[in-house]
Amino acid sequence: MEKFIAGVIQMDSQGDIVANLRTAEDLIRGAAARGAKLVCMPENVNYTGMDSKDGIEDVPGGKTFIKFSELAKELNVWLHCGSIYERNKDDRPYNCTMIINPSGELVAKYHKMHPFDVVLANGGPTVKESDRICPGDEIVTVDTEEVGHLGLSICYDMRFCELYRIMALRGANILLCPADFTMNTGKDHWHPLLKARAIENGCYVIAPAQIGKKPRFQAYGHSMVIDPWGNVVACASDKTCFITAEIDLDYVDKVRKQIFTLENRRADIYTLSYNNKQ
Template sequence: MESYFAAAVQMTSTADLEANLEVAYEFVGIAARRGARLVTLPENFAFLGLEAEKLEQAARIAERSEKFLHTAARDWQVTLLGGGYPTPAEGTAKCYNTALLVGPDGSELGRYRKLHLFDVNLPDGNTYRESDSVVPGHELVVVRTPALGNIGLSVCYDLRFPELYRALSAQGAQVLTVPSAFTAFTGKDHWRVLLRARAIENTCYVIAAAQTGEHYARRQTYGHALIIDPWGNMLADAGDTPGMAIAEIDPGRLAQVRRQLPVLQHRQLP
């Protein structure tokens, strides 16, 4: 693992697929020009509209998203994560919520299907039923790269399940990615706390791309894409407007924290 810069992109995606991809391409280019070698896009980067529209267009969204990720990674010579786009689930009328990691040569490095689905009734009056349109995945994914380290993949609501990240760190993860579209209501109280906790518990870097602002009807997201070091320090925060957080991923810092707090060696439970 080498020292490198990573970017967590922050977008306000809508139901306009092509417009979203155009914005995402521009952000990947900006991140690359600023020196980022790992660029992460948020959940729903390609499409954030009504669930019925998403299901109707799932095959097209999947095809365009994956073509975009392969092309953008090659064009800008970065490792690119597109976290959270629908891919049809064979044998059902639903889809997976998929995150894809692509190398700078355009090759697929890892594919993760979101395990935990967002089915909640929030006190602000909003109800979310991700399981109405999404099938959960069942596999953990840690992508091992010589230059960027071991990258553990997750998506948004997964953040609330610490056992997932402990399992990823037990499999060698050094960097945890959490591309998200966190609601504005929950984000203000939980987003930073949970991300810092996952970093501290597992002595890992955490890179959390985010959605921000108003997308449709009452759908509003929190923003604040973050990069956090293994001690829990917030290295970069994108605020509440479209943009990005960029920070250095330093293997020396990772090793230092793991020497000082060898919690991964002290685990007693499986």
Template sequence: MTRIALYQMTSGIDPAANAQDIAAAIAAAAAGGAEMLFTPEMSNLVDRDRGRAAASVHDEEHDPVLAAARAGAAAYGIWVHLGSIALRGADGKFANRAFVIDSSGDIRARYDKLHLFDVDLPTGESWRESSAYTAGEAAVVVSTPIGAMGLSICYDLRFADLYRALSTAGATVLTVPAAFTRPTGEAHWHILLRARAIEAGAFLIAAAQTGEHADGRATYGHSLVIDPWGDVLLDMGDAAGIGFADIDLNRVADVRSRVPVIAHRRAIPAVQVIA
């Protein structure tokens, strides 16, 4: 068995305070015997006031949460998947970027969110992520102590072709750090995550934001670890804190031998549309 830890956060508008929280979470994860810690989307800052947020968004070199994650990983000898942080991009917009950091504090992989959340919800909530963020341009699989890890972020979850591409490229673990709204979380979070795990025959690790944030936003929580058969190994509910899960890495081969969907995949031929 391999132990992992998830940090379910209620990120605020102050990156320095969030950095302290993540440093403490890394220490707690290491003390609990985890080989890797997973944090949510927007671990450095949750602030829908984009004018105010702009003063707290930095480049990679100066972001305090990324620095804390790298220092903590090196100090405690633990890998960290920093679910994502807002960073300044080259085009004047922000990047929503995930990092995989090894136990020496070195960055092993970066991933920029491919699909941006532009929606109007029945509750009256409206989100236009593309007005402030630039979408990524590449899917990423990175080798880690718990296997080949395919990276994604939040709204990516709704695009099954991304996870097909990641598992076809060798991913045996899929990550979906998130800051799901409560209405969409209640409706779709568990269903979609279990479906992605089953379709890929892979572990699914989803660290999430939760609770009432300082900017007035409310997020769903329920950080999950799901095995390749679709069984939920960990559901953290709506409380912030650290959760642990023990995963059997041999489970991937076992499930894929029973239901060999990856081996059976075919290129989809042209669709015939018949009136």
């Protein structure tokens, strides 16, 4: 039986990196004490402010990576580090997630591929995340051989189902969706989007989220774990906290043998085309 406990951290990150990292550390320690072997964090885990450039760090090598690397080694856990702003030769940083193994090593990182760019008609608001963030160009999964085959994404990515199907076809059985989702869209879209990604791919979905009032919006929260059948098996209340859930990778195989969405695709009629850089 391939079972383990996953911890999911929910935070109200603000502009003080030191304070945010202190809170993250406390929650990581709490989840590890509950037996978590994989601990997952939200988007913008170390910094949420008006200017993303104020939170830029190197990956690896920056203070956030160093802190999480030390914790992974000390606690003997896998860390999925939500996301931070990674230094880039472009003027715009990457929105970057990291996977750190129990030896404190960076084993994978992913750059958010889909910036949140919205222009509403009739004088509505305009949001251009691509003005602040450089989009990534690589789909990333990592087979940990201990806590599942992880598919990496960040926030707005979850609206693009083709990304998750490609990761599932590459072998992912856990889809990680850290987010800083707005209240306005979250109240209607958060649950159905995450459930759909789980059901259509026969995967666990782990979605750590931000709560609280941010410089640009109110965050929705509702961090959760969804199983491959689409059941919410753990959900956070509206506060800074961690939750835990049992992940049963044998259950992934069981569900996929009941719902054959990966096998029943019509690859003779349609295909997913992508650049495989791995």
